[in-house]
Every structure is written in C-alpha cells, then in structure tokens.
Amino acid sequence: MASTTSNTKLSHLQIPLEDVVKATNNFHDDNIIGRGGLGLAYKGKLQRSGNFIKISALRLDRKQGEGEVEFWTEISVLSDLNHTNIVSIIGFCDEKDEKVIVTTYAAKGSLKKHLRNPNLKWKQRLQICLGVARALSNLYYEDGRSYGVIHRNINSSTILLDENWEAKLSGFKISIKQLLNRMDRVILSEPIGLKGYMDPEFLKIKGVTHKSDIYSFGVVLFEILCGRSAYIQNGADRFLSKFVKNFLEERIVNHIDFPDIRSQMSTRSLRIYVKLAYSCINDDRANRPNMDKIVDELEKALKLQVQRENIVRLFS
Structure with missing residues (x-):
C-alpha cells in the first residue's frame, strides 16, 4: 500500500509528531512497554480536546529500512474496525522519517x-x-x-x-x-x-x-x-x-x-x-x-x- 494513497484516505487520523514526542516524553526508555516486529512500543499520555488519554505508541524501527507495508496495513485495517475486543486506533504519525501508530493503552x-x-x-x-x-x-x-x-x-x-x-x-x-x-x-x-x-x-x-x-x-x-x-x-x-x-x-x-x-x-x-x-x-x-x-x-x-x-x- 503506497503511503501517499494511505495519507489521503486516512488523513483524519494523522497526529503531529510533536504531540507524540510530548506524550511519550521523547520516546523515553522508561516508557517502553514492549517490542514487536515493527519496533518498540511506548506508553504515554496524549492531549486530545483538552483531556489526556492513555496511549500506546508503536514506533517503526527504520534501521533495516523495512516495515513500510506492515505499517500501512496495520493502520488501514484498524481504521475500519470498531469492536470492544479489538484495540482502537487513535491515529498515526508519518513525519520527519518517523512512523508511529497510536492506539489505546492496554494496562495489563x-x-x-x-x-x-x-x-x-x-x-x-x-x-x-x-x-x-x-x-x-x-x-x-x-x-x-x-x-x-x-x-x-x-x-x-x-x-x-x-x-x-x-x-x-x-x-x-x-x-x-x-x-x-x-x-x-x-x-x-x-x-x-x-x-x-x-x-x-x-x-x-x-x-x-x-x-x-x-x-x-x-x-x-x-x-x-x-x-x-x-x-x-x-x-x-x-x-x-x-x-x-x-x-x-x-x-x-x-x-x-x-x-x-x-x-x-x-x-x-x-x-x-x-x-x-x-x-x-x-x-x-x-x-x-x-x-x-x-x-x-x-x-x-x-x-x-x-x-x-x-x-x-x-x-x-
């Protein structure tokens, strides 16, 4: 899936990188909650409409130069799903060589x-x-x-x-x-x-x-x-x-x-x-x-x- 196509279709989900950096304290090691196939996941608190919500931010590891297709697949699929037993997508960041998927936080x-x-x-x-x-x-x-x-x-x-x-x-x-x-x-x-x-x-x-x-x-x-x-x-x-x-x-x-x-x-x-x-x-x-x-x-x-x-x- 091309990122340009995805950006057009999913533009309502875009979150500024500045907001994600602030939410995760600049991707601080203390906020790491897991490592997946795409990269590290961080917990954080994102400000939306004046309120803070707990989030999980999956930061794509670009060292290998891979993961682009998987990144857009995850966003595309989650954007169409709405179920109490499926993680909810809050948004994503695609800016300054950073790609981050932001979803609801699972505390346990x-x-x-x-x-x-x-x-x-x-x-x-x-x-x-x-x-x-x-x-x-x-x-x-x-x-x-x-x-x-x-x-x-x-x-x-x-x-x-x-x-x-x-x-x-x-x-x-x-x-x-x-x-x-x-x-x-x-x-x-x-x-x-x-x-x-x-x-x-x-x-x-x-x-x-x-x-x-x-x-x-x-x-x-x-x-x-x-x-x-x-x-x-x-x-x-x-x-x-x-x-x-x-x-x-x-x-x-x-x-x-x-x-x-x-x-x-x-x-x-x-x-x-x-x-x-x-x-x-x-x-x-x-x-x-x-x-x-x-x-x-x-x-x-x-x-x-x-x-x-x-x-x-x-x-x-």
Whole structure:
C-alpha cells in the first residue's frame, strides 16, 4: 500500500509528531512497554480536546529500512474496525522519517505475561477467550463490511489485556483483507507467524484461510488452560499442540491443565472447553469449527463456570 494513497484516505487520523514526542516524553526508555516486529512500543499520555488519554505508541524501527507495508496495513485495517475486543486506533504519525501508530493503552500488557499468573482465575481466563473469539467473529463476519480480515498473527503476545482484564486483539501488521464470499479460499502466502502457532496445513497447501487463525486460536486456548507457552525452546515437550494431543488422545485431561486453577473449575465447563480447543487444532482445516460455533461453546463454558461459582458462594 503506497503511503501517499494511505495519507489521503486516512488523513483524519494523522497526529503531529510533536504531540507524540510530548506524550511519550521523547520516546523515553522508561516508557517502553514492549517490542514487536515493527519496533518498540511506548506508553504515554496524549492531549486530545483538552483531556489526556492513555496511549500506546508503536514506533517503526527504520534501521533495516523495512516495515513500510506492515505499517500501512496495520493502520488501514484498524481504521475500519470498531469492536470492544479489538484495540482502537487513535491515529498515526508519518513525519520527519518517523512512523508511529497510536492506539489505546492496554494496562495489563500481553496475555503471554499472565499465562502462569495464579491470580488470573479460570472464570477470567474464559472471559478472555470469549473476548478474543468475539473479536475474530467480528473480523470474519461483521455486518456492513464487504470483506473479512484474516489476522495471521494470533498468539498470546498479540492479545492484550486492559485494566479490567478484558481482551484487546492487536498485531494486524500482516493481516489480509478478503471478500466475504472468498473467505474459505486459500491465499498463497510465505510461511509467517510465531513458532508453535502455525497451521500445519500450510506446509501442504502453501497458503492460509481464516481457518489458519482458528488453529492459532486453538493453541492460545491451550496456553490459557495449561499456563505455558505454545513453544518452549529447550523443553522436553517443546510444542504445546503436540503435548496436549498426546494426552487427549489417551483421554487424559488432568495432566494438562494449570494446577493453580484446577480446583476452581466446573467439570462440565472444562469438558466443553477442552473439546472445543482440541477441535480448533485439528490438522485438517475442514474439521475445525467456525467462529460462530466457537463463540457459542465458550459462552456455554463460561455460563457453567459462573453457575458453579454461584453455588459454591451460596453454600460457603
């Protein structure tokens, strides 16, 4: 996407560099909140209409001379999206060799940081999963849009959490827009994404569909359940998807969940959740569930968990 075209179409989102510099205290190291594929992200307070709002400012690292396409892709996609579980774009800066994307601030950081957090209860984990599922459903089927969006970068680092632990999907730099009636068609693509999340069918078909996102989301579901990352470089069970499949094919569930949350779980909620997550990481794309089914099943799992907690509260 050419920057001149983008600037014309998206000019209402432009923010002066001076404002972003002021908001982040001149991109001070103390304000660094993460490092992504495009560069460093900074927290800050941006003045808009007389009020200060908390922001995240992703500053494109120009050392390699790359990232231009990804920069405009992220802005173009986010500018068309409006959903409570997707980060909101506030604006961007393209000035004096600086390119910065400004979005809403997620106070708790990435989900990846909290996978082993014993204070993140099972009900909250279910709510996070449901939030991401609703975000993906919005990407694929939103009324009023002629196209869907294939994210291509679903992982526990691109799922952010706000101060209320609500999920905010981010990381749209390599996403693809696809006409709604072509969402099931394979889009030829270079292998892309983090190790441990990649759709195994990619190696056979050399391309992606929205079902590739569903595979990645299934891996995230198991990360949340097991309290561990999708890939551990030096671990005995390096790939989480292979690890859980080995246990589930033997019908052993109680060895894969995160011990710190085991006692909180409704058995029926857990059963629905595991069956769903397992179906998402099916090697065959055609046998993976669609997003409507995923949202429905996660709503059921959450409802059963809430019922259990209400009963426990009643008799405690």
